[in-house]
Amino acid sequence: MxxxxxxxxxxxxxxxxxxxxxxxxxxxxxxxxxxxxxxxxxxxxxxxxxxxxxxxxxxxxxxxxxxxxxxxxxxxxxxxxxxxxxxxxxxxxxxxxxxxxxxxxxxxxxxxxxxxxxxxxARRISHCFVMDVPQHEQALIVTDAAINIAPSLEVKMDILQNAIELGHALRFEEVRVAILSAMETVNSKVPSTIEAAALCKMVDRHQVTGALVDGPLALDNAINLEAARIKQIESRVAGRANVLMVPDLESGNMLAKSLSFLAGADAAGVVLGxxxxxxxxxxxxxxxxxxxxxxxxxxxxxxxxxxxxxxx
Known part of the structure; x- marks a missing residue:
């Protein structure tokens, strides 16, 4: 360890x-x-x-x-x-x-x-935690858990691009972003899944650049290869994400604090944009x-x- x-x-x-x-x-x-x-x-x-x-x-x-x-x-x-x-x-x-x-x-x-x-x-300001999680191989970026309360799709574009640029600044060999939701399928009753899918299409169209991006993904299949395999998710990000983009501030705040207080992680923070x-x-x-x-x-x-x- x-x-x-x-x-x-x-x-x-x-x-x-x-x-x-x-x-x-x-x-x-x-x-x-x-x-x-x-x-x-x-x-x-x-x-x-x-x-x-x-x-x-x-x-x-x-x-x-x-x-x-x-x-x-x-x-x-x-x-x-x-x-x-x-x-x-x-x-x-x-x-x-x-x-x-x-x-x-x-x-x-x-x-x-x-x-x-x-x-x-021109970029929206957003916050990133860079989390050192014991027993996890590399640092995890979690965004945005501190500034944007309920970001629109347009704001999420900037949050995503800010996080990608941070990954490059931190010398990540490959920036792999999981856009998180409660599930890994697009569901019209869960708006965050639709926005995750839209963001992925924006990446395809080069509106957001510099990373592998996939979503919606649930937290387990974003960071655990076995969970992704069981769900039969074919993705270069699933199970290997080093950036976790959350749907809103509440979920991000809970995720960051859960990692800190239940998993013993440290959370360095920076505001970008x-x-x-x-x-x-x-x-x-x-x-x-x-x-x-x-x-x-x-x-x-x-x-x-x-x-x-x-x-x-």
Missing amino acids: EAKHAKYQRLIEYCKTLPPMLTAVVHPCDPSSLAGAVEAAEMGLIAPILVGPRERIESVAAQAGILIAGYPLVDAPFSHAAAAAAVQLVREGKAEALMKGSLHTDELMSAVVSRDSGLRT ARVPIILTSRADSVMTRLASCAVAALVAEDKRASGKVTG
Whole structure:
């Protein structure tokens, strides 16, 4: 059995060979978010720019014994202002990623999606978990379990393309996407099966590119070859999926948390579809998960640098 965190450890070790990613850390006003940013910096994953109320950040650092003297600090009086200032750093080319501190996710994302001053692209913004599941051979991408509540077919196209591009950034040899539902047959009474079939036809017509995509697939025959064989599903994806695309946020959230709390998985997270990757960490995240989230974002940023592209 592969050691716990082995997939994340390989990811982090590779990212240490890359230039540190210039990262605006938004409102790091509690010990866990500040320590997470500093630890990622000490490992060479990010070059943090701390954005938030100077006195409060310095007070937290002093009380927790976190050394921040070597890092630039952009003073912003409160969380909304910090989010706006961090977004502006990206717009000015002074940061190539955002990292959430101790503010609410919606505060950060409202600055990101602002029509006039945000980081929108033509692509819909979506979230991916990169999950390290013990006893499963490779990392699994699960999307979207955090942002798009009940996505339309049009939005699902963008969620799918974002996840495929993440798979390429993570150096997957082959990106294989299972579009999940409760069953593997198209059923007019289950809308997610019809949308899965439509997405597969969009892939056939090159409206979505870069991966093998199949659906609808149930979770068992998406990731277990024997389950796919028993159901007699002939597919290059079934039983071998490394990207799991869920029908809606509720099912995705339950899947990700089931893997975390019942199967002992870790869940690094990143938001895609904006001009730069956005690292969304939770106060409940382990140090390893925080570092892995930074490493995932670093690979996305490196992919953007290499291709000279902005999503959308």
